Amino acid sequence: MREVAVIGCGMTKFGELWKQSLRDIFVEAGLKAIDDANVDRISSMYVGSMTPGLFVGQEHVGAMMADYLGKSHIPAVRVESACCSGGMAFRLGFFEVASGHSDVVMVGGVEKMTDGADVTYALATAADQEYEVYHGVTFPGLYAMIARAHMHKYGTTRQQLALVSVKNHHNGALNPNAQFRSEVTVDQVIKATMVADPLTILDSSPVSDGAACVILASMDVAKRMKKPAIKVLGTGAATDTLALHAREDITTLKAVRQSAEAAYKMAGLKPTDIDLAEVHDCFSIAEICIIEELDFVEKGKGGLFTEQGHTALNGRIPVNPSGGLKSKGHPVGATGVAQIVEVVEQLRGQAEKRQVKNARIGLTQNMGGSGASSVVHIFEVQK
Amino acid sequence: MPSPRYHREMPQRYRLEAGKCNTCGHVAFPPRMVCNCGCRDFKDERVSDFGKILTFTTIRVAPKDFETQVPYSVAIVESDNGVRVTTQVVDCRPEDIKIGKKVKFVFRKMYTEGHTGIICYGYKAVLV
Ligand SMILES: CC(C)(COP(=O)(O)OP(=O)(O)OC[C@H]1O[C@@H](n2cnc3c(N)ncnc32)[C@H](O)[C@@H]1OP(=O)(O)O)[C@@H](O)C(=O)NCCC(=O)NCCS
Numbered sequence: 001m002r003e004v005a006v007i008g009c010g011m012t013k014f015g016e017l018w019k020q021s022l023r024d025i026f027v028e029a030g031l032k033a034i035d036d037a038n039v040d041r042i043s044s045m046y047v048g049s050m051t052p053g054l055f056v057g058q059e060h061v062g063a064m065m066a067d068y069l070g071k072s073h074i075p076a077v078r079v080e081s082a083c084c085s086g087g088m089a090f091r092l093g094f095f096e097v098a099s100g101h102s103d104v105v106m107v108g109g110v111e112k113m114t115d116g117a118d119v120t121y122a123l124a125t126a127a128d129q130e131y132e133v134y135h136g137v138t139f140p141g142l143y144a145m146i147a148r149a150h151m152h153k154y155g156t157t158r159q160q161l162a163l164v165s166v167k168n169h170h171n172g173a174l175n176p177n178a179q180f181r182s183e184v185t186v187d188q189v190i191k192a193t194m195v196a197d198p199l200t201i202l203d204s205s206p207v208s209d210g211a212a213c214v215i216l217a218s219m220d221v222a223k224r225m226k227k228p229a230i231k232v233l234g235t236g237a238a239t240d241t242l243a244l245h246a247r248e249d250i251t252t253l254k255a256v257r258q259s260a261e262a263a264y265k266m267a268g269l270k271p272t273d274i275d276l277a278e279v280h281d282c283f284s285i286a287e288i289c290i291i292e293e294l295d296f297v298e299k300g301k302g303g304l305f306t307e308q309g310h311t312a313l314n315g316r317i318p319v320n321p322s323g324g325l326k327s328k329g330h331p332v333g334a335t336g337v338a339q340i341v342e343v344v345e346q347l348r349g350q351a352e353k354r355q356v357k358n359a360r361i362g363l364t365q366n367m368g369g370s371g372a373s374s375v376v377h378i379f380e381v382q383k
Numbered sequence: 384m385p386s387p388r389y390h391r392e393m394p395q396r397y398r399l400e401a402g403k404c405n406t407c408g409h410v411a412f413p414p415r416m417v418c419n420c421g422c423r424d425f426k427d428e429r430v431s432d433f434g435k436i437l438t439f440t441t442i443r444v445a446p447k448d449f450e451t452q453v454p455y456s457v458a459i460v461e462s463d464n465g466v467r468v469t470t471q472v473v474d475c476r477p478e479d480i481k482i483g484k485k486v487k488f489v490f491r492k493m494y495t496e497g498h499t500g501i502i503c504y505g506y507k508a509v510l511v
Contacts, residue, residue, distance in 0.1 A: 121446040130392050131413065132469045134493065134505065136442060136449040137457045144440035145459055152438070152482050197441045197477070245459040245467040250438055 008037020014329030048086035082126035086336025087366030109337035160303030172323020179329030208329035236262025336366035
């Protein structure tokens with residue numbers, strides 16, 4: 001396989017973007033990425049989007065986005081893996097360039113969630129319709145059950161869960177693209193409106209609109225560019241049972257562990273080599289489970305690790321410097337690509353107030369459903 | 384819900400019909416064609432009527448079909464023959480539910496689809 005690098009990136013602000021349509025936000029992010037990379041031709045396009053059909057009644061968004069980006073006729077396809085549609089789209093774009101088939105490929109992610117659809121229902125279609133959703137369970141409900149099990153098994157506290165949101169809101173307040181640019185306190189998180197016990201609205205990622213795009217190129221092309229190439233060192237993906245209840249252990253996200261192991265192996269790196277990580281904190285408990293599965297900390301100690309400040313912006317391994325899904329926002333299909341945009345900006349040293357010092361190697365972890373799919377990428381800046 | 388989709392799941396929802404793998408003994412619910420051990424040979428089995436709560440939550444923001452029911456509690460229950468399901472826990476207060484408590488499956492109405500749609504039924508759990 002050839003070496004591949006990210007040579008450009010762009011994203012919209014995340015939030016309630018009522019003035020812009022699905023295609024508007026995608027094109028905004030796409031043009032930013034094209035301008036940032038300074039390329040005039042792309043060979044093909046992968047668009048991560050979870051369910052534009054349910055959110056705005058639009059399918060076939062691969063062709064649509066190529067059309068509105070002024071790239072009609074190039075191959076373009078939508079990729080779906082629930083909330084990790086964006087990350088999975090990136091993986092496919094990576095393979096297209098790595099295989100030698102194409103030199104320059106665009107990968108984007110987009111979701112338009114605030115146009116009035118029944119969002120709770122639309123998101124729940126990523127769970128098992130007949131055996132989970134039929135019984136009235138929601139996504140916050142599934143993660144709430146993971147949280148309760150984690151608290152019971154490992155003694156993780158309500159306060160530790162809240163500290164994930166406190167940290168991510170702190171980082172997000174420094175991010176001009178974030179949906180919620182306000183700090184929150186532990187007390188505010190715990191006393192906020194209950195969504196699914198023990199998780200409150202401030203443990204939950206919000207409903208958002210947004211798009212993010214990156215341009216991938218072969219290392220030969222990347223080396224000719226002015227900006228430092230962000231090399232893709234590793235990719236890993238895995239799946240697990242669709243239904244949460246079918247897992248051997250409800251607190252274990254096996255797909256996250258397996259996707260991380262594959263990416264670490266391909267990159268030839270260990271968890272301690274990672275300088276910063278963007279992970280899928282769709283709910284506070286998810287970040288705690290994920291940092292355990294990524295082996296940043298041993299199983300069961302994720303809450304304590306967070307409480308000790310190791311995942312803070314100036315901690316041992318900064319997690320979600322962008323503000324994460326919690327504060328930056330979670331337009332589901334866009335999230336995986338937006339995580340990569342953040343890592344690219346961090347590794348280029350362009351993250352301004354939320355810049356992680358001496359960041360050289362970054363990791364992204366994007367997850368679908370209650371952990372039924374996960375994809376991990378590892379990046380290194382080329383000096 | 385289109386009625387064919389509803390009708391197909393009736394053996395599971397009404398009668399808890401499952402399949403037991405003839406190689407590794409895993410009880411699959413819903414029944415499936417291939418076991419994780421690779422075996423394709425199953426015999427009929429039922430999910431036992433009793434089980435225990437592994438984890439639970441109380442839903443306060445619900446999809447439209449369930450909006451009139453909030454707050455309602457949902458749990459992952461492991462039956463005495465090792466089947467795990469997601470199910471509502473009813474006829475009790477949320478604060479009565481604890482991890483490890485014994486439950487029994489009962490046949491209940493789930494929700495009604497508008498004024499003219501299907502009345503949906505299935506299993507729920509009650510504390511014993
Ligand atoms: C948590 C959730 C149910 C809240 O939705 P809601 O009850 O409809 O909340 P509303 O939209 O009425 O918002 C009420 C207020 O809280 C704010 N708010 C909403 N969600 C928020 C969040 N997650 N964090 C912080 N503030 C939030 C809103 O901006 C609004 O503030 P305002 O009154 O000042 O305008 C919803 O955001 C949700 O479902 N999140 C989970 C999304 C999800 O499951 N994603 C997939 C994960 S795999």
